[in-house]
Amino acid sequence: MDLQIAGKKALMAGGSAGMGRATAERLAEAGVELYISARREERLVRAAKEIAETYGATVIPIVADSSTDAGRATLFEACPDPDIVAITIKPPAPNGDFLQVTPEMWRESIETTLLGPIEIMRHYIPHMKDQGWGRLLNIGTFSAKNPMIWRLMSGPARSALINYTASVSREIAQYGVNINNILPGMFATEGSEENAMAYADAFGLEHDHEVIAEHFQQHNKIPAGFAAIADDMAPMAALLCSPLSRYIVGQNIVIDGGQHYSLF
Ligand SMILES: NC(=O)c1ccc[n+]([C@@H]2O[C@H](COP(=O)([O-])OP(=O)(O)OC[C@H]3O[C@@H](n4cnc5c(N)ncnc54)[C@H](OP(=O)(O)O)[C@@H]3O)[C@@H](O)[C@H]2O)c1
Known part of the structure; x- marks a missing residue:
């Protein structure tokens, strides 16, 4: 399928690993000029080089923390006029006892x-409106719709994000600018691997990968029967970043192997 985005400029904020990288790869494959950002420089530069070599794409790495004013200023300066902007972050670590969640933890969750x-x-909507086309995509979490007691640092703020995008997307669709959200369930990524020990701590488990995996299986009944890999969501992400999604406005696409049981 031709995504009709060859030659467009795409920014994948959070593009050096996991679902951000997989999305960046699908966009590069479709022929965009690609900007990817992340906080950790070494992995970012390596990802940019690998994607450029694999797809023959132009890939510009930007070291920037999306959660700070300074990081965003760096991002905006390095990539002033993208046609496509996709945004993600590392999954926040699982919280333990909800009574131990402090205001500082909430502030960090909200900032990030x-x-x-x-x-x-x-920042980017006025430029997209002016040019009469743009795509914005958030890679959030299914816990925005499916509250989980150990995902308090991830779900509640993302529920607010999809509330915000539900409103703003209806304001800007008339200009050819669409916002949508992908809400992933359980994915085996670099980020989930980095959180494995925090998951163990949240549930009082041994720091043992087999113990963690078994607990995870028992507490996450996934009808599809497996935790996904990032490529299980990237084709949908690329579609939502393309002109082919012109009638998809303000939607929240849950990609979770059927774990979240809901009609809508
Ligand atoms: N994996 C899962 O099972 C799962 C489940 C539900 C929801 N999700 C959600 O899916 C999204 C992606 O998760 P993932 O597992 O693909 O994560 P990941 O493997 O950790 O990849 C996250 C990417 O974003 C970058 N990043 C993280 N924080 C950033 C920041 N503040 N500013 C700029 N870049 C940042 C990371 O690089 P640096 O760390 O170097 O910055 C990396 O490139 C997250 O929103 C997560 O909450 C994941």
């Missing part, structure tokens, strides 16, 4: 998972 994406979208 809510304000970062909102401020990035707010």
